[in-house]
Amino acid sequence: MTLSDDVLRLKKEKKAIILAHNYQRPEIQDIADYVGDSIELSRRAMEEKDARIILFSAVDFMAENAVILNPDKKVLLPSEGARCPMAQMLTVDELRRWKRKYPKLPVVLYVNTLAEVKAECDVCCTSANAIEVIKAVDSDALLFGPDRNLALYVAKHTNKRIIPVPDRGFCPTHVLFQKADIDFWRTKHPDATVIVHPECTPEVQAAADYVGSTSQMCDFAQRSNSKRFIVGTESGLLHRLKKENPNKEFILAYDGAICPNMKLNTMERLYLALKEEKYQVTVPKLVAEKARKALDCMLSLV
Numbered sequence: 001m002t003l004s005d006d007v008l009r010l011k012k013e014k015k016a017i018i019l020a021h022n023y024q025r026p027e028i029q030d031i032a033d034y035v036g037d038s039i040e041l042s043r044r045a046m047e048e049k050d051a052r053i054i055l056f057s058a059v060d061f062m063a064e065n066a067v068i069l070n071p072d073k074k075v076l077l078p079s080e081g082a083r084c085p086m087a088q089m090l091t092v093d094e095l096r097r098w099k100r101k102y103p104k105l106p107v108v109l110y111v112n113t114l115a116e117v118k119a120e121c122d123v124c125c126t127s128a129n130a131i132e133v134i135k136a137v138d139s140d141a142l143l144f145g146p147d148r149n150l151a152l153y154v155a156k157h158t159n160k161r162i163i164p165v166p167d168r169g170f171c172p173t174h175v176l177f178q179k180a181d182i183d184f185w186r187t188k189h190p191d192a193t194v195i196v197h198p199e200c201t202p203e204v205q206a207a208a209d210y211v212g213s214t215s216q217m218c219d220f221a222q223r224s225n226s227k228r229f230i231v232g233t234e235s236g237l238l239h240r241l242k243k244e245n246p247n248k249e250f251i252l253a254y255d256g257a258i259c260p261n262m263k264l265n266t267m268e269r270l271y272l273a274l275k276e277e278k279y280q281v282t283v284p285k286l287v288a289e290k291a292r293k294a295l296d297c298m299l300s301l302v
Contacts, residue, residue: 003267004031010274016053017045018270019066022214023236023262024057028270035240037215038062039111039295042069044120055274056281057265059084063281064115068288068295075281078273079264086112086199089169090146090299095120098143098165105163107143108134110150112171119290123297127198128213131157136301145169151179153198153205173259174199177232181253182207185230191249193224196232204232221245234259 008031011018019041020032029035034044038058042065045054054075056063061084063077087097090109095117099107102253108119118124127150134142134154142160144151146169155162177200185192195217196208205211210220214237221229221241228249231238235258239248273279283291 007031007224007267007271007274010271012104013057014053014274014277015051016055016274017051018055019045019057020165021058021062021236021262022218022240023234023259024265025236025263025267026239027267028057028265029236029239032057032290037126037128038065040215042066045070045073053274053277055270057270058082059087059261060281061087061112061114064283064291065111065295067283068115068118068283068292071288074277076273076277077279078266078269080279082264083262084112084261086146086169086171087117087131089166090117092116092120094166095145098145098163100162102143104263105142106137106139108137109145110147111295113146115291117288118294119287123301124294126213128216129298129302130154130198132302133298134158134160134162147171147199149174149201149205150198152202153211156202171199172198173234174232176257177201177204177254179203179207182230182232184244185251185253189228189230189251191226192228192230193226194230194232194253195220196253200232208232217241218244220263221248221250222227233257234262236262 018032020028050160054066054073055080056186057065059082063075066075107121109124111126135158143165144162145165148164148169151162151164193212196210198211230251230253232253238250
Protein backbone atom coordinates (compact mmCIF):
# COMPACT_ATOMS: atom_id res chain seq x y z
CA MET A 1 0.00 0.00 0.00
CA THR A 2 1.36 3.39 -1.01
CA LEU A 3 1.25 6.62 0.95
CA SER A 4 -1.35 7.88 -1.49
CA ASP A 5 -3.51 4.87 -0.60
CA ASP A 6 -3.11 5.68 3.10
CA VAL A 7 -4.20 9.28 2.55
CA LEU A 8 -7.25 8.17 0.57
CA ARG A 9 -8.15 5.62 3.28
CA LEU A 10 -7.97 8.29 5.97
CA LYS A 11 -9.99 10.66 3.81
CA LYS A 12 -12.81 8.13 3.65
CA GLU A 13 -12.64 7.26 7.36
CA LYS A 14 -12.70 10.88 8.47
CA LYS A 15 -15.25 12.13 5.93
CA ALA A 16 -12.71 14.55 4.49
CA ILE A 17 -12.41 16.31 1.17
CA ILE A 18 -9.02 17.07 -0.39
CA LEU A 19 -8.61 20.33 -2.26
CA ALA A 20 -5.44 21.09 -4.21
CA HIS A 21 -4.47 24.37 -5.82
CA ASN A 22 -3.23 24.29 -9.41
CA TYR A 23 0.33 24.92 -8.16
CA GLN A 24 0.52 21.83 -5.96
CA ARG A 25 2.83 18.87 -6.57
CA PRO A 26 1.59 16.47 -9.30
CA GLU A 27 1.06 13.55 -6.90
CA ILE A 28 -1.15 15.71 -4.69
CA GLN A 29 -3.19 16.97 -7.64
CA ASP A 30 -3.73 13.37 -8.70
CA ILE A 31 -5.40 12.31 -5.43
CA ALA A 32 -7.36 15.52 -4.80
CA ASP A 33 -11.12 15.59 -5.07
CA TYR A 34 -10.86 18.97 -6.77
CA VAL A 35 -8.00 20.90 -8.38
CA GLY A 36 -8.43 24.56 -9.18
CA ASP A 37 -7.90 28.13 -8.01
CA SER A 38 -8.53 29.32 -4.46
CA ILE A 39 -12.11 30.59 -4.49
CA GLU A 40 -13.22 27.91 -6.94
CA LEU A 41 -12.01 25.27 -4.47
CA SER A 42 -13.64 26.87 -1.42
CA ARG A 43 -16.95 27.06 -3.26
CA ARG A 44 -16.59 23.42 -4.24
CA ALA A 45 -16.20 22.56 -0.57
CA MET A 46 -19.47 24.38 0.17
CA GLU A 47 -21.23 21.89 -2.09
CA GLU A 48 -19.86 18.91 -0.14
CA LYS A 49 -22.55 18.81 2.54
CA ASP A 50 -21.39 15.51 4.07
CA ALA A 51 -17.72 16.49 4.45
CA ARG A 52 -16.49 17.04 8.02
CA ILE A 53 -12.90 18.02 7.19
CA ILE A 54 -11.37 20.07 4.38
CA LEU A 55 -7.73 19.19 3.77
CA PHE A 56 -6.62 22.23 1.76
CA SER A 57 -3.31 21.70 0.02
CA ALA A 58 -2.33 25.28 -0.76
CA VAL A 59 -1.20 28.34 1.24
CA ASP A 60 -2.55 30.21 4.25
CA PHE A 61 -4.98 32.72 2.75
CA MET A 62 -6.65 30.02 0.65
CA ALA A 63 -7.29 27.88 3.71
CA GLU A 64 -8.67 30.98 5.46
CA ASN A 65 -11.06 31.51 2.55
CA ALA A 66 -12.28 27.94 3.06
CA VAL A 67 -12.85 28.62 6.77
CA ILE A 68 -14.79 31.81 6.00
CA LEU A 69 -17.02 30.13 3.41
CA ASN A 70 -17.34 26.83 5.32
CA PRO A 71 -17.67 27.72 9.02
CA ASP A 72 -19.17 24.33 9.89
CA LYS A 73 -16.16 22.34 8.63
CA LYS A 74 -12.69 21.79 10.09
CA VAL A 75 -10.06 23.15 7.68
CA LEU A 76 -6.53 21.72 7.78
CA LEU A 77 -3.44 23.14 6.07
CA PRO A 78 -0.90 20.30 5.56
CA SER A 79 2.14 22.51 6.10
CA GLU A 80 2.02 25.12 8.83
CA GLY A 81 4.68 27.20 7.06
CA ALA A 82 2.84 27.42 3.72
CA ARG A 83 2.36 31.18 3.67
CA CYS A 84 1.85 33.41 0.64
CA PRO A 85 4.51 36.16 0.47
CA MET A 86 2.20 38.48 -1.44
CA ALA A 87 -0.52 38.18 1.19
CA GLN A 88 2.01 39.21 3.86
CA MET A 89 2.77 42.43 1.95
CA LEU A 90 -0.50 44.11 2.91
CA THR A 91 -1.17 44.40 6.64
CA VAL A 92 -4.23 45.79 8.39
CA ASP A 93 -2.26 48.85 9.54
CA GLU A 94 -0.97 49.54 6.04
CA LEU A 95 -4.46 49.29 4.52
CA ARG A 96 -5.95 51.55 7.20
CA ARG A 97 -3.25 54.12 6.45
CA TRP A 98 -4.27 54.18 2.78
CA LYS A 99 -7.96 54.35 3.70
CA ARG A 100 -7.27 57.42 5.85
CA LYS A 101 -5.43 59.00 2.92
CA TYR A 102 -8.33 58.28 0.51
CA PRO A 103 -11.41 58.09 2.76
CA LYS A 104 -13.96 58.37 -0.06
CA LEU A 105 -12.56 55.63 -2.30
CA PRO A 106 -13.89 52.06 -2.25
CA VAL A 107 -11.40 49.29 -1.43
CA VAL A 108 -11.15 46.21 -3.63
CA LEU A 109 -8.79 43.46 -2.50
CA TYR A 110 -7.44 40.49 -4.36
CA VAL A 111 -8.40 37.26 -2.59
CA ASN A 112 -4.64 36.76 -2.08
CA THR A 113 -4.89 38.57 1.24
CA LEU A 114 -5.23 37.44 4.84
CA ALA A 115 -8.68 37.31 6.44
CA GLU A 116 -8.03 40.22 8.82
CA VAL A 117 -7.21 42.43 5.83
CA LYS A 118 -10.22 41.25 3.80
CA ALA A 119 -12.36 42.32 6.75
CA GLU A 120 -11.29 45.92 6.03
CA CYS A 121 -12.34 46.04 2.37
CA ASP A 122 -15.59 46.58 0.47
CA VAL A 123 -15.31 43.74 -2.01
CA CYS A 124 -12.84 41.04 -3.04
CA CYS A 125 -11.89 39.82 -6.50
CA THR A 126 -9.93 37.01 -8.09
CA SER A 127 -7.50 37.19 -10.99
CA ALA A 128 -10.29 35.67 -13.10
CA ASN A 129 -13.00 38.19 -12.25
CA ALA A 130 -10.99 41.31 -11.30
CA ILE A 131 -11.97 43.26 -14.42
CA GLU A 132 -15.63 42.36 -14.03
CA VAL A 133 -15.67 43.31 -10.34
CA ILE A 134 -13.90 46.63 -10.90
CA LYS A 135 -16.28 47.57 -13.71
CA ALA A 136 -19.21 46.86 -11.39
CA VAL A 137 -17.86 49.09 -8.59
CA ASP A 138 -19.63 52.45 -8.71
CA SER A 139 -16.54 54.64 -8.67
CA ASP A 140 -14.07 55.95 -11.24
CA ALA A 141 -11.21 55.52 -8.75
CA LEU A 142 -10.45 52.94 -6.08
CA LEU A 143 -7.81 51.39 -3.86
CA PHE A 144 -6.65 47.95 -4.99
CA GLY A 145 -4.20 45.53 -3.39
CA PRO A 146 -1.93 43.81 -2.86
CA ASP A 147 -0.67 42.92 -6.37
CA ARG A 148 0.55 45.95 -8.34
CA ASN A 149 0.81 44.03 -11.63
CA LEU A 150 -2.80 42.85 -11.40
CA ALA A 151 -3.80 46.43 -10.51
CA LEU A 152 -2.09 47.76 -13.66
CA TYR A 153 -3.71 45.01 -15.75
CA VAL A 154 -7.17 45.91 -14.41
CA ALA A 155 -6.60 49.64 -14.93
CA LYS A 156 -5.68 49.00 -18.56
CA HIS A 157 -8.93 47.12 -19.18
CA THR A 158 -11.35 49.32 -17.23
CA ASN A 159 -10.09 52.90 -17.76
CA LYS A 160 -10.49 53.48 -14.03
CA ARG A 161 -7.95 55.04 -11.70
CA ILE A 162 -6.50 52.17 -9.71
CA ILE A 163 -4.30 53.06 -6.74
CA PRO A 164 -2.12 50.05 -5.79
CA VAL A 165 -1.79 49.36 -2.07
CA PRO A 166 0.96 48.83 -1.12
CA ASP A 167 2.96 50.63 -3.83
CA ARG A 168 4.98 47.55 -4.78
CA GLY A 169 3.02 44.44 -3.88
CA PHE A 170 3.93 41.46 -6.05
CA CYS A 171 4.13 37.69 -6.39
CA PRO A 172 7.80 36.66 -6.03
CA THR A 173 7.30 33.75 -8.44
CA HIS A 174 5.49 35.56 -11.24
CA VAL A 175 7.93 38.48 -11.39
CA LEU A 176 10.66 35.97 -12.27
CA PHE A 177 9.29 35.83 -15.82
CA GLN A 178 10.98 38.30 -18.15
CA LYS A 179 10.08 39.46 -21.65
CA ALA A 180 13.42 37.99 -22.80
CA ASP A 181 12.10 34.54 -21.83
CA ILE A 182 9.08 35.01 -24.07
CA ASP A 183 11.26 36.32 -26.92
CA PHE A 184 13.60 33.33 -26.63
CA TRP A 185 10.85 30.73 -26.80
CA ARG A 186 9.03 32.53 -29.59
CA THR A 187 12.25 32.38 -31.62
CA LYS A 188 12.51 28.63 -31.02
CA HIS A 189 8.79 27.96 -31.52
CA PRO A 190 7.18 30.69 -33.65
CA ASP A 191 4.00 28.59 -33.88
CA ALA A 192 3.49 28.55 -30.10
CA THR A 193 0.80 30.47 -28.23
CA VAL A 194 1.96 32.41 -25.17
CA ILE A 195 -0.32 32.35 -22.12
CA VAL A 196 0.59 34.16 -18.89
CA HIS A 197 -0.88 35.12 -15.53
CA PRO A 198 -1.82 38.77 -14.77
CA GLU A 199 0.55 38.68 -11.77
CA CYS A 200 3.38 38.82 -14.33
CA THR A 201 4.88 42.22 -15.14
CA PRO A 202 3.15 44.48 -17.71
CA GLU A 203 6.02 43.83 -20.15
CA VAL A 204 5.42 40.07 -20.00
CA GLN A 205 1.66 40.54 -20.25
CA ALA A 206 2.10 42.68 -23.35
CA ALA A 207 4.26 40.00 -24.96
CA ALA A 208 1.63 37.30 -24.45
CA ASP A 209 -1.20 36.14 -26.68
CA TYR A 210 -3.49 35.51 -23.73
CA VAL A 211 -3.54 36.73 -20.11
CA GLY A 212 -5.66 34.94 -17.55
CA SER A 213 -5.99 33.18 -14.21
CA THR A 214 -4.85 29.58 -13.80
CA SER A 215 -8.33 28.20 -14.46
CA GLN A 216 -8.79 30.55 -17.41
CA MET A 217 -5.49 29.37 -18.88
CA CYS A 218 -6.67 25.76 -18.57
CA ASP A 219 -9.95 26.59 -20.32
CA PHE A 220 -8.14 28.55 -23.03
CA ALA A 221 -5.69 25.71 -23.72
CA GLN A 222 -8.54 23.24 -24.16
CA ARG A 223 -10.43 25.52 -26.55
CA SER A 224 -7.42 26.64 -28.57
CA ASN A 225 -6.43 25.02 -31.84
CA SER A 226 -2.78 25.63 -31.01
CA LYS A 227 -0.66 22.52 -30.39
CA ARG A 228 2.14 24.24 -28.45
CA PHE A 229 2.02 26.73 -25.58
CA ILE A 230 4.60 28.82 -23.75
CA VAL A 231 3.34 29.23 -20.19
CA GLY A 232 4.02 32.10 -17.80
CA THR A 233 2.86 30.95 -14.38
CA GLU A 234 3.99 28.70 -11.52
CA SER A 235 5.32 25.32 -12.68
CA GLY A 236 2.59 23.28 -10.97
CA LEU A 237 -0.01 24.26 -13.54
CA LEU A 238 1.81 22.37 -16.28
CA HIS A 239 0.82 19.03 -14.73
CA ARG A 240 -2.87 19.85 -15.09
CA LEU A 241 -2.41 21.36 -18.55
CA LYS A 242 -0.63 18.25 -19.83
CA LYS A 243 -3.12 15.93 -18.15
CA GLU A 244 -6.10 17.67 -19.72
CA ASN A 245 -4.40 18.13 -23.12
CA PRO A 246 -2.24 15.03 -23.75
CA ASN A 247 -1.79 15.86 -27.44
CA LYS A 248 -0.50 19.37 -26.83
CA GLU A 249 2.92 20.61 -25.70
CA PHE A 250 3.44 23.02 -22.80
CA ILE A 251 6.72 24.82 -22.15
CA LEU A 252 7.39 26.76 -18.94
CA ALA A 253 8.73 30.15 -20.03
CA TYR A 254 11.19 30.18 -17.12
CA ASP A 255 11.99 26.85 -15.49
CA GLY A 256 12.85 28.45 -12.16
CA ALA A 257 9.24 29.61 -11.63
CA ILE A 258 8.57 27.42 -8.61
CA CYS A 259 6.74 28.71 -5.55
CA PRO A 260 8.58 27.21 -2.54
CA ASN A 261 5.60 27.95 -0.31
CA MET A 262 3.17 25.98 -2.45
CA LYS A 263 5.64 23.12 -2.66
CA LEU A 264 5.91 22.84 1.14
CA ASN A 265 2.89 20.57 1.00
CA THR A 266 3.97 16.96 0.48
CA MET A 267 2.18 13.62 0.58
CA GLU A 268 3.82 12.90 3.94
CA ARG A 269 2.46 16.17 5.36
CA LEU A 270 -1.00 15.51 3.97
CA TYR A 271 -0.98 12.12 5.66
CA LEU A 272 0.11 13.45 9.07
CA ALA A 273 -2.26 16.42 8.98
CA LEU A 274 -5.21 14.16 8.23
CA LYS A 275 -4.17 11.36 10.59
CA GLU A 276 -3.71 13.70 13.57
CA GLU A 277 -6.15 16.38 12.38
CA LYS A 278 -3.51 19.00 13.07
CA TYR A 279 -2.67 22.42 11.69
CA GLN A 280 -6.29 23.50 11.84
CA VAL A 281 -6.84 26.94 10.34
CA THR A 282 -9.09 29.27 12.30
CA VAL A 283 -10.40 32.79 11.75
CA PRO A 284 -11.88 34.90 14.59
CA LYS A 285 -15.67 35.04 14.28
CA LEU A 286 -15.96 38.83 13.85
CA VAL A 287 -13.15 38.88 11.27
CA ALA A 288 -14.73 35.97 9.40
CA GLU A 289 -18.13 37.71 9.31
CA LYS A 290 -16.65 40.93 7.88
CA ALA A 291 -14.47 39.09 5.36
CA ARG A 292 -17.45 36.96 4.34
CA LYS A 293 -19.35 40.13 3.40
CA ALA A 294 -16.53 41.16 1.03
CA LEU A 295 -16.50 37.69 -0.55
CA ASP A 296 -20.29 37.56 -0.83
CA CYS A 297 -20.25 41.01 -2.42
CA MET A 298 -17.83 39.68 -5.04
CA LEU A 299 -20.05 36.68 -5.74
CA SER A 300 -23.12 38.91 -6.09
CA LEU A 301 -21.36 41.20 -8.58
CA VAL A 302 -20.16 38.38 -10.84
